[in-house]
Amino acid sequence: xxxxxxxxxxxxxxxxxxxxxxxxxxxxxxxxxxxxxxxxxxxxxxxxxxxxxxxxxxxxxxxxxxxxxxxxxxxxxxxxxxxxxxxxxxxxxxxxxxxxxxxxxxxxxxxxxxxxxxxxxxxxxxxxxxxxxxxxxxxxxxxxxxxxxxxxxxxxxxxxxxxxxxxxxxxxxxxxxxxxxxxxxxxxxxxxxxxxxxxxxxxxxxxxxxxxxxxxxxxxxxxxxxxxxxxxxxxxxxxxxxxxxxxxxxxxxxxxxxxxxxxxxxxxxxxxxxxxxxxxxxxxxxxxxxxxxxxxxxxxxxxxxxxxxxxxxxxxxxxxxxxxxxxxxxxxxxxxxxxxxxxxxxxxxxxxxxxxxxxxxxxxxxxxxxxxxxxxxxxxxxxxxxxxxxxxxxxxxxxxxxxxxxxxxxxxxxxxxxxxxxxxxxxxxxxxxxxxxxxxxxxxxxxxxxxxxxxxxxxxxxxxxxxxxxxxxxxxx
Numbered sequence: 078x079x080x081x082x083x084x085x086x087x088x089x090x091x092x093x094x095x096x097x098x099x100x101x102x103x104x105x106x107x108x109x110x111x112x113x114x115x116x117x118x119x120x121x122x123x124x125x126x127x128x129x130x131x132x133x134x135x136x137x138x139x140x141x142x143x144x145x146x147x148x149x150x151x152x153x154x155x156x157x158x159x160x161x162x163x164x165x166x167x168x169x170x171x172x173x174x175x176x177x178x179x180x181x182x183x184x185x186x187x188x189x190x191x192x193x194x195x196x197x198x199x200x201x202x203x204x205x206x207x208x209x210x211x212x213x214x215x216x217x218x219x220x221x222x223x224x225x226x227x228x229x230x231x232x233x234x235x236x237x238x239x240x241x242x243x244x245x246x247x248x249x250x251x252x253x254x255x256x257x258x259x260x261x262x263x264x265x266x267x268x269x270x271x272x273x274x275x276x277x278x279x280x281x282x283x284x285x286x287x288x289x290x291x292x293x294x295x296x297x298x299x300x301x302x303x304x305x306x307x308x309x310x311x312x313x314x315x316x317x318x319x320x321x322x323x324x325x326x327x328x329x330x331x332x333x334x335x336x337x338x339x340x341x342x343x344x345x346x347x348x349x350x351x352x353x354x355x356x357x358x359x360x361x362x363x364x365x366x367x368x369x370x371x372x373x374x375x376x377x378x379x380x381x382x383x384x385x386x387x388x389x390x391x392x393x394x395x396x397x398x399x400x401x402x403x404x405x406x407x408x409x410x411x412x413x414x415x416x417x418x419x420x421x422x423x424x425x426x427x428x429x430x431x432x433x434x435x436x437x438x439x440x441x442x443x444x445x446x447x448x449x450x451x452x453x454x455x456x457x458x459x460x461x462x463x464x465x466x467x468x469x470x471x472x473x474x475x476x477x478x479x480x481x482x483x484x485x486x487x488x489x490x491x492x493x494x495x496x497x498x499x500x501x502x503x504x505x506x507x508x509x510x511x512x513x514x515x516x517x518x519x520x521x522x523x524x525x526x527x528x529x530x531x532x533x534x535x536x537x538x539x540x541x542x543x544x545x546x547x548x549x550x551x552x553x554x
Contacts, residue, residue: 093312095224100308107222107308108231110281113274114174114211115235117181119242120271121204122150122365123393126243127250127372127386131264136194140503147369148500149198153205154212155492159485161210162217170218170288177214178279180207185271209492221288222308224317233404240400240460243368244393250372254386290321338479344551345476349483351531352471356491358524359467362423363517364459365495366502367392367452374452377506378434379445388449395453399461412470413534419462420528424521426455427514434511448511473535476544 095101125132125147133143165173184204191197216232223231250267257263286308292301301321305314339345367374371392375385407415429451437444475483505513533550535543 092225092316093310095226095313096310098310100310104223104227104231104308107285108219108234110278110285111174111215111218112235112238113278113281114177114215115238116242116245117271117274117278118208118211119239119244120246120274121181121185121208121242123243123246123368124250124267124271125369126247126389126392127254128264128267129370130373130376130382131254131258131261131267132197135261135264136197138194140507141500142194143503144500145198146201148496149201150205150208151492151496151499153202154209155205155489155496157206157209157211158213158492159209159489161213162485164210165214165217166291166294169291170214170221171282171285172287173210173214174218175279175282177207177210178275178282180204180210181275181278182272185268185275189265189269189272213488218288221290222286222304224309224313236465237397237400237404240393240396244390244397247371247390247393251386251390255383258383258386293318293321335482339483344548345479345483347551348474348476348547349486351533352474352483352487353490354527354531355467355470356487357494358420358520358527359463360491360494360498361517361520361524362420362455362459362463363427363498363502363514364456364464366498367456368396369499370502370506371452373503374506375445375449377510378448379439380449391449391453392456395457396460399457399459400465403461403465407465407469408536410536411534412466412473412536413528413532415462416466416470416528416532417525419458419466420521420525422458423455423463424518424525426451426458427518427521430455431511431514431518434514470532470535473543474533474547476547 129143129146132138132146136142138146161173161177168176180203184200184207187200187203188197191200216235219231219235220228246267249270253263253266257266260266286304287300289301289304292298292304298318302314302318305317305321309317339349372382372385372389375388376382378385380388430448433444433447433451437447471484471487472480502513505516509516533543533547
């Protein structure tokens with residue numbers, strides 16, 4: 078899971094060069110501390126991929142109960158994402174991140190000591206609130222504190238920290254599982270690791286500045302300038318106050334749209350349909366099923382539990398590597414072309430996994446290795462194309478006045494789709510085995526048709542140009 082990059086209309090302000098100075102190190106420290114929220118996001122969503130099979134044994138869970146452990150976190154995340162932006166608008170980005178660090182600590186700690194399955198679900202929901210809140214607050218905080226020259230790279234660090242958190246979860250699970258796998262409480266050790274970065278996030282953010290844009294929005298200009306002087310040169314800080322004011326004006330415009338505007342304008346309804354389709358099909362690839370249940374899938378393929386824990390680390394490594402590649406190429410090729418390539422690749426991988434899993438007998442020594450190779454290929458293609466592209470295009474296609482509302486609706490659909498698939502995936506695997514991947518392949522074909530016929534190209538155009546183009550193109554379609 079990722080977040081939409083902050084994309085706003087540019088403001089024409091002439092600023093002095095950023096220059097070199099200790100303030101650049103300060104910005105780097107802000108990014109390191111704040112992105113621990115992304116690391117926790119990744120770890121807490123990925124840790125079940127390895128811990129879950131031990132939890133199933135410990136509590137004696139059915140497939141539906143197994144799915145509920147992931148489902149409750151994702152429902153909490155959806156609620157946290159929906160309200161997180163509003164809360165940070167009210168109390169401040171920094172303050173909200175500090176509160177989220179407390180929720181991360183309570184949720185993770187509560188899961189570790191949960192005496193019953195029902196108590197575990199309660200704390201998983203609390204953890205989900207923190208995950209969802211972090212998904213919308215951390216990238217906005219980074220974008221608002223960073224100078225425009227570094228905004229893209231600093232916001233992208235949070236994306237990288239999310240997949241790095243998942244990778245660390247897989248790696249730590251493999252180490253703990255192989256050492257203490259015979260202990261019935263081993264899953265508690267895996268979950269306990271998430272408490273440590275929550276401490277770092279909490280105490281680190283106590284020393285970080287508030288967002289200057291938020292301070293200006295609250296009429297606290299003197300405080301905003303004081304913050305800018307800690308992360309810019311004196312000349313740049315004074316000049317940038319005007320930029321921050323103009324960016325705030327743009328942001329206010331982004332929040333001015335209403336449901337009545339959507340209902341009354343055909344072209345806006347069409348764009349919302351496209352955005353929801355992109356979001357839903359991204360999740361219907363089943364990527365997060367592999368992020369949450371990858372170890373169980375490898376066990377089903379024929380690996381022992383300890384081997385599955387170890388080889389699942391490759392899934393996390395593939396995600397990190399693919400994300401690094403995506404960050405390097407995403408602005409060099411057309412979005413729509415890359416998305417079509419991604420869905421062709423993931424659909425092919427699903428067909429291969431389904432075929433190998435259902436045709437080759439379980440005793441065949443090649444079966445688990447081929448399945449692992451095709452699963453890793455699926456993850457790499459998905460994380461290098463569809464994953465980041467969906468978030469980028471969602472942030473690009475909506476008109477300025479509606480952007481806040483329409484992104485909110487679209488992301489809510491994305492979380493809901495993620496939660497639904499995660500709930501039913503264990504039951505599907507129990508009923509269909511690797512035939513489940515044929516279902517993902519069928520959906521992939523529908524996604525290809527959708528992208529080919531409905532998704533527009535957005536690369537190489539300003540947001541204003543895209544808005545005018547869509548207004549004409551979809552007014553009568």
